[in-house]
Amino acid sequence: MDLDFSIVTRSLPYLWQGMKYTLQLTATSAVGGLFFGTLLALARLSPNKILSNVAAGYVNLMRSIPLVLVIFWFFFLVPLIAQGITGSERPIQIGAERTAMITFILFEAAYFCEIMRAGIQSIPRGQVHSAYALGLTYGQSMRLVILPQAFRNMIPVLLTQTIILFQDTSLVYVISATDFVGAASKIAQRDSRLVEMYLFVAVVYFVLCYTLSYLVKLLQKRIAVIS
Amino acid sequence: MAMIECKDVSKWYGTFQVLTNCSTTVEKGEVIVVCGPSGSGKSTLIKCVNALEPFQKGVITVDGISVGAPKTNLPKLRARVGMVFQHFELFPHLTIIDNLTLAQIKVLNRNKEEASVRGMKLLDRVGLTEQAAKFPGQLSGGQQQRVAIARALSMDPICMLFDEPTSALDPEMINEVLDVMVQLAKEGMTMMVVTHEMGFARKVANRVIFMDKGEIVEDASKDDFFGQPRSERAQLFLSKILHN
Numbered sequence: 001m002d003l004d005f006s007i008v009t010r011s012l013p014y015l016w017q018g019m020k021y022t023l024q025l026t027a028t029s030a031v032g033g034l035f036f037g038t039l040l041a042l043a044r045l046s047p048n049k050i051l052s053n054v055a056a057g058y059v060n061l062m063r064s065i066p067l068v069l070v071i072f073w074f075f076f077l078v079p080l081i082a083q084g085i086t087g088s089e090r091p092i093q094i095g096a097e098r099t100a101m102i103t104f105i106l107f108e109a110a111y112f113c114e115i116m117r118a119g120i121q122s123i124p125r126g127q128v129h130s131a132y133a134l135g136l137t138y139g140q141s142m143r144l145v146i147l148p149q150a151f152r153n154m155i156p157v158l159l160t161q162t163i164i165l166f167q168d169t170s171l172v173y174v175i176s177a178t179d180f181v182g183a184a185s186k187i188a189q190r191d192s193r194l195v196e197m198y199l200f201v202a203v204v205y206f207v208l209c210y211t212l213s214y215l216v217k218l219l220q221k222r223i224a225v226i227s
Numbered sequence: 228m229a230m231i232e233c234k235d236v237s238k239w240y241g242t243f244q245v246l247t248n249c250s251t252t253v254e255k256g257e258v259i260v261v262c263g264p265s266g267s268g269k270s271t272l273i274k275c276v277n278a279l280e281p282f283q284k285g286v287i288t289v290d291g292i293s294v295g296a297p298k299t300n301l302p303k304l305r306a307r308v309g310m311v312f313q314h315f316e317l318f319p320h321l322t323i324i325d326n327l328t329l330a331q332i333k334v335l336n337r338n339k340e341e342a343s344v345r346g347m348k349l350l351d352r353v354g355l356t357e358q359a360a361k362f363p364g365q366l367s368g369g370q371q372q373r374v375a376i377a378r379a380l381s382m383d384p385i386c387m388l389f390d391e392p393t394s395a396l397d398p399e400m401i402n403e404v405l406d407v408m409v410q411l412a413k414e415g416m417t418m419m420v421v422t423h424e425m426g427f428a429r430k431v432a433n434r435v436i437f438m439d440k441g442e443i444v445e446d447a448s449k450d451d452f453f454g455q456p457r458s459e460r461a462q463l464f465l466s467k468i469l470h471n
Contacts, residue, residue: 129279130316130375134330134382135306144329148320 007193018183026166032105037112062110074103096177119150156220230255230417236285247441258418260428263438269421277308309379309387315371317363324359349377369400386417437461
């Protein structure tokens with residue numbers, strides 16, 4: 001087989017564009033997902049049955065549907081919702097990139113919710129009591145006492161989930177968003193260099209994810225020593 | 228007016244009754260020791276006083292404010308009632324001084340400097356100024372409990388609740404905590420203390436309450452309680468804890 005890897009070097013600037021989008025999508029989804037996931041976790045743990053059931057329903061729904069399907073779903077649904085809200089005559093196209101961002105935030109929120117829920121439950125009940133006993137409100141107790149500890153306990157798991165998210169973002173190629181895989185795939189097909197490009201992409205993903213996983217493992221050991 | 232008043236307080240976990248018609252009062256400046264075998268409901272009762280545990284029947288008032296009333300502003304009430312827990316419950320992610328200033332700043336709206344000054348003053352009082360920048364995990368159990376007392380005092384409480392403050396401590400650390408509590412009692416702080424430290428009770432308590440199976444079996448002055456406890460259960464309990 002005749003392999004020509006010069007195609008990789010020649011297309012590096014374009015691939016970097018894709019990688020930038022991948023990183024941006026990962027970061028936004030992780031931050032947004034963590035934010036909404038934490039709110040969902042608080043809702044799931046709420047004594048209010050309606051609130052906790054709605055949150056549980058959402059999480060279970062999201063976790064039972066393949067991500068690809070959710071991406072498609074939002075790609076077609078969001079323009080219609082936007083149309084409904086603005087009362088426009090036609091569905092409002094918001095573009096693949098933004099669709100991907102919304103989808104991933106909403107999808108990841110379900111996963112981050114379960115992580116944060118476990119984190120909150122790992123904090124002894126006495127901590128909540130002592131926060132309340134000092135006169136802190138529910139919101140203050142959560143924000144100042146419980147969530148910082150829950151978050152810290154869950155950092156390794158949250159980072160691992162973010163690494164999975166980083167890989168999952170490659171699925172946006174199904175709505176033709178140009179992420180790292182999307183960029184590579186476009187060049188691969190234009191120049192018929194599928195093997196070289198996909199091999200290169202795989203190596204990059206492997207090196208990045210493996211290194212990050214290794215760092216998370218080190219971090220986990222350090223945290224275990226502290227507590 | 229009584230500082231703390233419990234009237235016919237009953238509490239159930241599902242169908243299991245943990246408190247049965249508990250009534251007692253704590254006057255301003257009084258020190259009340261609550262004792263009894265484990266599972267007798269003493270910790271539950273003291274947690275009902277600042278509504279950390281809900282109760283289904285009866286009335287508890289603190290400084291005239293009904294704890295169980297739905298319209299009571301609980302955070303505001305709790306801010307005035309200091310509480311010390313069995314397992315200290317300092318916030319492990321904050322330094323000692325931050326543990327002392329957090330609620331002063333967020334609840335009492337003191338500014339950071341004011342809160343720090345007050346915090347350091349109380350740390351000095353419990354002999355721990357040098358530990359201010361450390362984290363709770365770096366302190367011994369006795370030190371942590373003294374910090375917890377200082378933290379409760381930083382809110383300038385009108386009364387203090389102690390829930391078995393020495394039972395999680397190694398024996399050699401019990402006295403350093405009791406000394407702080409004795410000092411506090413002598414200064415006239417209103418205190419309700421769940422403890423098995425009968426030496427402490429003898430030294431500073433005005434009254435001793437003995438609980439068993441969710442009921443207040445005996446509520447007597449210190450001298451009466453140690454001199455001639457009326458109930459058989461209290462006699463049995465005393466003979467058990469005083470003879471080992």
